[in-house]
Amino acid sequence: MPFSKSKLMEFPRDVVVGHNVIEDILELCDRINIKGNGLVVHDEITKKIAGEKVVVLLSKEYNIRDVVVEKATMSEVRKVQRFAKKNEIDFLIAVGGGSVIDIAKLASHKLKVPFISIPTAASHDGIASPRASIKENGISMSKEARSPLAILADTAIISKAPYRMLASGCADVISNLTAILDWQLASRLKGEYYSSFAVALAETAAKSLIQNASVIKPGIEEGVWIAVKSMIVSGVAMSVANSSRPASGAEHMFSHALDRIAPGKAMHGEQCGIGSIMMMYLHGGDWKMIKNALKEIGAPTTAKELGVSKRDIVKALTIAHKMRPNRYTILGTDGITKEAAEKLIRVTGVV
Numbered sequence: 001m002p003f004s005k006s007k008l009m010e011f012p013r014d015v016v017v018g019h020n021v022i023e024d025i026l027e028l029c030d031r032i033n034i035k036g037n038g039l040v041v042h043d044e045i046t047k048k049i050a051g052e053k054v055v056v057l058l059s060k061e062y063n064i065r066d067v068v069v070e071k072a073t074m075s076e077v078r079k080v081q082r083f084a085k086k087n088e089i090d091f092l093i094a095v096g097g098g099s100v101i102d103i104a105k106l107a108s109h110k111l112k113v114p115f116i117s118i119p120t121a122a123s124h125d126g127i128a129s130p131r132a133s134i135k136e137n138g139i140s141m142s143k144e145a146r147s148p149l150a151i152l153a154d155t156a157i158i159s160k161a162p163y164r165m166l167a168s169g170c171a172d173v174i175s176n177l178t179a180i181l182d183w184q185l186a187s188r189l190k191g192e193y194y195s196s197f198a199v200a201l202a203e204t205a206a207k208s209l210i211q212n213a214s215v216i217k218p219g220i221e222e223g224v225w226i227a228v229k230s231m232i233v234s235g236v237a238m239s240v241a242n243s244s245r246p247a248s249g250a251e252h253m254f255s256h257a258l259d260r261i262a263p264g265k266a267m268h269g270e271q272c273g274i275g276s277i278m279m280m281y282l283h284g285g286d287w288k289m290i291k292n293a294l295k296e297i298g299a300p301t302t303a304k305e306l307g308v309s310k311r312d313i314v315k316a317l318t319i320a321h322k323m324r325p326n327r328y329t330i331l332g333t334d335g336i337t338k339e340a341a342e343k344l345i346r347v348t349g350v351v
């Protein structure tokens with residue numbers, strides 16, 4: 001049989017991470033050879049933090065418009081699309097946290113125009129990933145989008161965001177360690193497509209955070225530098241896999257279950273971090289290493305720190321396997337029993 005495999009991998013072309021790099025936005029645009037009319041997407045807060053500045057800097061060479069968005073919902077995505085079409089926009093620039101970036105990411109995918117990501121906070125590994133988390137009819141969904149054409153992450157700006165966000169982003173990346181084990185299991189048991197390159201990247205990103213946990217503290221800009229680079233590499237791992245597999249397994253399903261049972265209590269990465277402690281125990285791996293790293297970074301490791309009751313944690317564990325039935329994980333097709341879930345949270349000290 002002739003060779004017939006083919007695969008798409010889309011990567012950011014230009015990534016700049018560092019102190020005050022916001023000043024270099026025009027040079028970045030020049031390097032990626034972007035042309036035409038630009039639309040800056042930001043929210044009320046990120047507009048003041050960096051959006052206004054980006055508009056001023058870019059306006060020296062481009063025709064720039066801006067649009068203020070709210071929560072990451074489909075109606076906001078459509079709002080950006082309408083605005084972009086009306087103003088004949090050729091590229092988007094997202095200035096903001098996860099929600100703003102997710103909106104711009106999906107809008108750029110639908111509009112078939114490139115987008116530049118300028119994160120003002122780093123609360124999950126979506127900075128560079130080809131997927132967007134958007135709410136539709138009140139339910140959060142991971143949608144196919146596109147990777148940013150370029151990323152400009154200013155550590156001076158990100159270090160001023162609430163530290164809790166950065167710690168949550170780190171926990172999201174550390175949770176790659178259990179996502180990888182789930183993927184290996186699915187590959188062995190179900191013959192699922194598996195990429196050792198994607199796994200190497202996702203694992204390196206997580207381990208870099210564990211090794212550097214002592215530097216990732218409030219007020220240390222070097223910690224932001226290490227954390228943001230890991231989040232970007234984690235996103236690249238998803239681009240290599242062309243799916244979220246290397247960064248999303250049973251720990252993410254636990255987080256999605258919590259989103260339904262106890263919505264708005266904790267951040268995505270915080271939930272995934274705790275999920276990862278528990279799933280690593282189920283895998284028979286070194287769950288204490290994950291727990292210690294999360295503690296050192298200052299991410300939650302208990303239900304109490306998460307602000308969620310014991311009952312809700314147990315419930316989330318027992319329904320997690322239903323969140324994404326075609327994604328095979330350590331939870332199998334039947335999930336975990338209430339009794340086993342209660343033992344799990346006791347042994348790992350989550351409750």
Ligand SMILES: [Zn+2]
Binds near residue numbers: 125
């Ligand atoms: Zn995640």
